[in-house]
Amino acid sequence: xxxxxxxxxxxxxxxxxxxxxxxxxxxxxxxxxxxxxxxxxxxxxxxxxxxxxxxxxxxxxxxxxxxxxxxxxxxxxxxxxxxxxxxxxxxxxxxxxxxxxxxxxxxxxxxxxxxxxxxxxxxxxxxxxxxxxxxxxxxxxxxxxxxxxxxxxxxxxxxxxxxxxxxxxxxxxxxxxxxxxxxxxxxxxxxxxxxxxxxxxxxxxxxxxxxxxxxxxxxxxxxxxxxxxxxxxxxxxxxxxxxxxxxxxxxxxxxxxxxxxxxxxxxxxxxxxxxxxxxxxxxxxxxxxxxxxxxxxxxxxxxxxxxxxxxxxxxxxxxxxxxxxxxxxxxxxxxxxxxxxxxxxxxxxxxxxxxxxxxxxxxxxxxxxxxxxxxxxxxxxxxxxxxxxxxxxxxxxxxxxxxxxxxxxxxxxxxxxxxxxxxxxxxxxxxxxxxxxxxxxxxxxxxxxxxxxxxxxxxxxxxxxxxxxxxxxxxxxxxxxxxxxxxxxxxxxxxxxxxxxxxxxxxxxxxxxxxxxxxxxxxxxxxxxxxxxxxxxxxxxxxxxxxxxxxxxxxxxxxxxxxxxxxxxxxxxxxxxxxxxxxxxxxxxxxxxxxxxxxxxxxxxxxxxxxxxxxxxxxxxxxxxxxxxxxxxxxxxxxxxx
Amino acid sequence: xxxxxxxxxxxxxxxxxxxxxxxxxxxxxxxxxxxxxxxxxxxxxxxxxxxxxxxxxxxxxxxxxxxxxxxxxxxxxxxxxxxxxxxxxxxxxxxxxxxxxxxxxxxxxxxxxxxxxxxxxxxxxxxxxxxxxxxx
Numbered sequence: 001x002x003x004x005x006x007x008x009x010x011x012x013x014x015x016x017x018x019x020x021x022x023x024x025x026x027x028x029x030x031x032x033x034x035x036x037x038x039x040x041x042x043x044x045x046x047x048x049x050x051x052x053x054x055x056x057x058x059x060x061x062x063x064x065x066x067x068x069x070x071x072x073x074x075x076x077x078x079x080x081x082x083x084x085x086x087x088x089x090x091x092x093x094x095x096x097x098x099x100x101x102x103x104x105x106x107x108x109x110x111x112x113x114x115x116x117x118x119x120x121x122x123x124x125x126x127x128x129x130x131x132x133x134x135x136x137x138x139x140x141x142x143x144x145x146x147x148x149x150x151x152x153x154x155x156x157x158x159x160x161x162x163x164x165x166x167x168x169x170x171x172x173x174x175x176x177x178x179x180x181x182x183x184x185x186x187x188x189x190x191x192x193x194x195x196x197x198x199x200x201x202x203x204x205x206x207x208x209x210x211x212x213x214x215x216x217x218x219x220x221x222x223x224x225x226x227x228x229x230x231x232x233x234x235x236x237x238x239x240x241x242x243x244x245x246x247x248x249x250x251x252x253x254x255x256x257x258x259x260x261x262x263x264x265x266x267x268x269x270x271x272x273x274x275x276x277x278x279x280x281x282x283x284x285x286x287x288x289x290x291x292x293x294x295x296x297x298x299x300x301x302x303x304x305x306x307x308x309x310x311x312x313x314x315x316x317x318x319x320x321x322x323x324x325x326x327x328x329x330x331x332x333x334x335x336x337x338x339x340x341x342x343x344x345x346x347x348x349x350x351x352x353x354x355x356x357x358x359x360x361x362x363x364x365x366x367x368x369x370x371x372x373x374x375x376x377x378x379x380x381x382x383x384x385x386x387x388x389x390x391x392x393x394x395x396x397x398x399x400x401x402x403x404x405x406x407x408x409x410x411x412x413x414x415x416x417x418x419x420x421x422x423x424x425x426x427x428x429x430x431x432x433x434x435x436x437x438x439x440x441x442x443x444x445x446x447x448x449x450x451x452x453x454x455x456x457x458x459x460x461x462x463x464x465x466x467x468x469x470x471x472x473x474x475x476x477x478x479x480x481x482x483x484x485x486x487x488x489x490x491x492x493x494x495x496x497x498x499x500x501x502x503x504x505x506x507x508x509x510x511x512x513x514x515x516x517x518x519x520x521x522x523x524x525x526x527x528x529x530x531x532x533x534x535x536x537x538x539x540x541x542x543x544x545x546x547x548x549x550x551x552x553x554x555x556x557x558x559x560x561x562x563x564x565x566x567x568x569x570x571x572x573x574x575x576x577x578x579x580x581x582x583x584x585x586x587x588x589x590x591x592x593x594x595x596x597x598x599x600x601x602x603x604x605x606x607x608x609x610x611x612x613x614x615x616x617x618x619x620x621x622x623x624x625x626x627x628x629x630x631x632x633x634x635x636x637x638x639x640x641x642x
Numbered sequence: 643x644x645x646x647x648x649x650x651x652x653x654x655x656x657x658x659x660x661x662x663x664x665x666x667x668x669x670x671x672x673x674x675x676x677x678x679x680x681x682x683x684x685x686x687x688x689x690x691x692x693x694x695x696x697x698x699x700x701x702x703x704x705x706x707x708x709x710x711x712x713x714x715x716x717x718x719x720x721x722x723x724x725x726x727x728x729x730x731x732x733x734x735x736x737x738x739x740x741x742x743x744x745x746x747x748x749x750x751x752x753x754x755x756x757x758x759x760x761x762x763x764x765x766x767x768x769x770x771x772x773x774x775x776x777x778x
Contacts, residue, residue, distance in 0.1 A: 235702035242697050356764040363760045371753050380749050385699070385742025387689045392757050506684070508671045570704075587671065587704075596671050 003068050006056030007147040010097075013049035013104060014137035016042050017130045024127030028120060028195070036123050040111040043126050046133070047108025054088075054101040057146055061088045067153040070094065070146050076159035076564050078536045086170040087160045092294065092310075093146035095173060099290070100136045102181040107133065110185055116206035116630075117189075118198065125185075125192030132184055132283075135317040143313050159564035162537070168228035172221060176248060179218025180286040183251055185210040186258065187283035190276045191325060194332040199272045204265035207279070209623055211262055215255045216619035222248050223612030234570040234585045236600045238500070238608055241389040246369045247289030250362055254282035257358040259619075260351050268412060270341075270348055273333050274355070280329060284322045285362070291318055297373065343414040350407035357400040361393050368392070394449050401456050401494065404487055405463035427463030434458045446502040453498030461491035478625025486618025493611025499580075499604040510594040520601035522548050522582060524555075529586075529595065537562045539571070542586050542595065546575055557586040557597075581605050667713030674716055683716050686725040689743045690715070690732060699742060 020042040027036035060068050061084050064077040074091040075084060083090075089098045107129040114122055140146070189207045193199045225248065230238040239245060258278040265275045291297075295311030342348035368384045375382050409423040435455045438446075464487035467480055505520040517524045527543040539560040545552035557573035575582040580603040587596030674680040684701060690711065692703035700708035700715075711732070718728050732740050744750045 233702075234704075235698070237702060240698070240702075352768060356768060360757070360760045360764055364757055367753065367756050371750075375749050378749070380747075381737060381739040382744060382747075382750060383691050383739050383742045384744055384753065385689070385691070387743040388753070396757070396761075506673075508673050510671070598671070 002056050002059050002063075003065070003147040003149060006053045006060075007145070009049045009053040009056065010100075010137070010141060010147075013046045013053065013100075014134065014141060016046040016049065017104075017133045017137060020046060020130035021127050021134065024123050024130065028123055028127070036119070039123050039126050043111035043129070044108045046130075047104040047106075047111075050101040050104030054097055057094060057097055058085060058088045060147075061085065061094075064157065066155075066157055067149055069148045069150045072150060072154050072157045074160055075157040076536065077156055078564075079160060079165070080535045082167065082170060083160055083165045087164070089173050089177075090160055090164045090169055093140070093144045095177070096136070096140050096144050096294070097146050098174065098177050099181055100133060100140055102177050103129070103133050103136060103184055106182055106185050107188075110188070110210070114206065116202065117192075118196075118202075121192045121196045121198050121203065121206075123192075124195045125188045128188035128191035128195075129184065131191075132187065132321060135321065139310075139313050139317060143310050156564075159536075159562070161565070162560070162562040162567045162569050163232060165536075165562075166228065166232055168224060168232065172224040172228055175217050175224060176221030179214050179216075179221050179255075180248075180251060180289070182210065182214025182217060183255060183283040183286050186214065186255075186279040187325065190279035191328065193276060194328050197332065197335055199276055199336045201266050201269045204262045204275060208259075208262050208266055209627055211255065211258055211279075211282075212619050212623040212626075215252070215259050216616045216623065218248075218252050218255060219612060219616040219619065222252055223609050223616065226612070227609045231572055231574055232569075234572045234598075236504075236506075236583050236585075236598075236602065238605070241368075241386045243369050244293055246365050247292050250285040250289060250365055250369075251282055253358050253362040253365070254278060254285045257355045257362070258282050260354050260358075264348055264351050268342065268348055271352070271355075272336050272338070276333070276336070277329060278355075280322075280325045281362075284318075284325070285366075287314075287318050287321065288366075291315060292369070345410065345415045345417050345420065347407060347410045347412045347415075350403055350410050353403050354400065354407060357396055357403065361396050361400075364392055364396075365389065390449060398449075398452055398456050401460045401490065404490060405460050405466070408464075408467045408483060408487070423466060424463065427459040427466070430462050431455050431459035442502070450498045450502035453494055454502065457491045457495035457498055461488060461495065464488045464491055478628065479622040480625075482618045482620070482622030482625055484618070485621060486615045489611045489614025489616075489618055491611070492607050492614055493609075496604055496607025496609075496611060500602055500608065503603045504605075505601045507597075507599040509597050509599070510590045511597055512592070512594045517597070517599065519599055522546055522599075522601060524584070524599065525552070526595075526597075532558075534560075536564070540586070544573070544584065546582055546584075548577075555582070555584055557584045559586050559588075576606060579603055667710045669713040669716035670709030671712075672716075674720055679719050680716075682725055683712075683719040686715055686719075686728060687712055689741060690729070691740050691742055693736060693740065 020039055023035045023039050023042060026032050027034075027039065057070075060071050061075055062081065064071060064075055064084065066072045066077075070091060070093050074094075075087050079087065087094075089095045107126065110122075110129065111126055114125075117125065186207055189203070189210065193203045225245075226238050229240075230236070258275065258281075261271050261275045261278055264271045291311075291314040295314055297311060368388055371384050372382055405427055406420060406424060410420050435451075438451060438454060442451075464484055467484055468476060507517065507519040509517055511517055511526045513526050513528045515526045517526065523546070525545040525547075527545060529540055529542045532539055532541050537560045539558040541556050541558045544555050544557070546555050547553070553575060555573040555575055558571040560569045560571055561567075562569070570585050570587070573584045573586075575584075580601060583600040583602060585598040587598060590596055674683060687701035688699050690700045692698045692700050692705055692708040693711075694705035694707050695703050698708075700711045715728055718731075719725070729741055729743070733745070738745055738747065744753055746754075
């Protein structure tokens with residue numbers, strides 16, 4: 001019953017999306033403005049119906065209803081409840097349902113809360129949102145039905161991939177999807193603005209909170225995913241330039257550029273066409289990412305053929321939406337008046353350079369990710385991985401960090417080059433001192449990128465505080481704090497990355513109980529190894545005492561065995577200290593009762609994710625700051641009327 | 643999703659372990675005593691793709707084949723071979739695909755030209771913009 005209700009809700013939601021699109025079109029173009037009154041209710045109802053469908057699927061997973069195909073193939077009744085719950089989106093159909101739910105709910109939010117847009121632009125935006133949703137409803141209903149039943153239910157399900165059985169699954173995919181799909185709102189805004197020919201500062205101010213919110217969630221989602229992979233996979237890495245990671249990075253890069261250009265448009269009414277373009281590109285990157293991940297094309301061009309129907313379906317959606325949006329852009333952008341002019345030395349130029357560098361990195365990540373697919377089509381298999389991306393995107397990212405310090409201390413409209421230089425003297429001095437100290441202390445032992453990374457991180461870290469210099473801290477607007485915190489977060493994250501690649505100490509050792517291992521100032525005593533059992537796994541667990549001079553701490557790396565599906569995973573033991581993390585992995589048993597251990601001491605590695613959280617927090621502060629100012633102004637206007 | 647690839651990798655390796663009674667390669671998980679040599683070997687391993695897992699370097703992979711390759715690399719480094727020579731040997735054996743570091747093969751020239759082209763194009767657009775604006 002629940003499955004059928006969920007499916008019905010989904011069909012009704014799709015029908016409402018169609019209705020919403022037709023009403024908006026007829027209202028705006030067909031000369032029937034009275035129809036527009038029904039667009040917002042349709043969007044809200046559609047959002048509620050998708051939410052109902054999603055809750056229905058969660059309920060089926062929580063109840064372990066094995067008569068539903070998706071539950072039977074992806075769940076197991078013995079799983080802890082958290083993974084039954086989160087397992088809802090740990091598979092293709094469920095994650096696509098999450099996608100349309102986020103899209104539907106975001107559309108409802110735009111219908112309910114958007115007040116800054118003019119009415120016709122608002123309606124066109126909702127029409128655009130309905131048009132995108134329709135394609136994904138079709139995809140879900142025709143080729144990925146999550147509610148399909150099976151005639152003869154099995155006794156129990158096949159279980160969830162053990163690597164996914166982690167609290168990370170409850171947090172990472174939903175956050176990432178909120179960000180991914182949240183960008184669809186920016187896309188719809190751009191469509192609406194193009195259709196109604198209203199690309200101006202007011203449009204930018206209306207769009208900015210939605211972009212900020214999506215960007216904050218995307219940042220959190222990527223940060224969480226990186227940390228999850230870091231502790232779960234047991235190889236101590238936090239980013240691998242894996243195509244799937246790139247698929248999440250590309251929308252983030254586009255959204256980051258959009259976030260900055262939308263500010264130029266809102267403040268100075270410049271970069272009109274470019275901002276609209278970025279809004280289109282950002283969500284297009286979300287869709288490209290989904291296509292890459294969902295079609296299976298990533299592992300090999302040939303994997304695409306495993307499920308050609310789904311792959312072709314998403315490819316067709318991509319072609320229709322991206323192609324359509326670009327065509328609309330080409331058709332209408334001529335009528336968008338060019339924005340306000342600006343001088344060479346100005347905040348605007350700095351932000352344009354920011355956009356240029358971010359876009360170039362985005363282009364390179366896209367090319368690098370797709371390149372192996374293209375050469376494989378010509379019969380030549382190559383790999384493009386970390387060495388390429390580090391070497392190519394790394395220097396550009398470092399240049400971007402330098403612009404990040406200079407931008408906020410440069411004035412809008414027009415500034416003096418010398419004056420800007422003067423304001424940057426302190427970070428510049430720090431850069432010189434740090435490079436000298438590092439050169440003396442570690443010359444030849446660390447690579448050029450980590451070296452530059454450390455220097456720039458410290459200089460930028462201090463430089464990012466410059467906008468607060470000599471200001472009355474209590475009267476500084478919240479969004480300025482947001483910018484400072486986010487930029488400082490970039491420096492903190494960069495410092496963590498540079499420290500990790502420059503100073504990590506790795507030790508591989510085969511040890512037997514009783515042995516003491518010395519590495520990087522730590523002394524680790526291997527006490528014993530014993531079997532233990534969890535809800536749906538058994539494990540071998542090593543007890544070790546780790547100490548660094550003072551008292552010792554018990555750490556317990558495990559090698560876990562899951563019965564359904566049969567898999568072994570290693571649960572690394574992480575010991576976090578203020579100056580880094582000790583990371584211990586228990587491997588296989590080798591000859592003579594000894595166990596293979598991998599031990600890392602990673603100085604300041606946690607800064608990577610702390611920085612990520614700071615960036616997201618900065619975005620949240622900016623969002624609250626801007627919105628609060630809007631509320632205050634409105635409230636004042638209202639009380640002045642009364 | 644990375645997790646899923648790694649999961650496939652473990653699935654693929656489990657039967658391999660069960661079938662081979664051979665002891666693991668001697669230098670798969672043993673560091674070279676000389677830290678400078680180990681650093682060289684590690685740097686190379688990080689750029690060699692695991693053939694079983696497809697989306698991990700052999701430095702990170704738990705697959706037995708990756709262990710064999712690590713062992714090979716360490717032994718060759720200890721024998722005094724240069725990392726780039728070992729890379730060429732691996733490429734000759736397994737194809738370009740095994741190296742995450744794109745080679746200088748003509749099919750990869752566009753890849754190396756991309757950053758210069760993109761940056762050049764961007765700067766050109768930017769320059770036109772600001773100049774035009776300064777004049778007006």
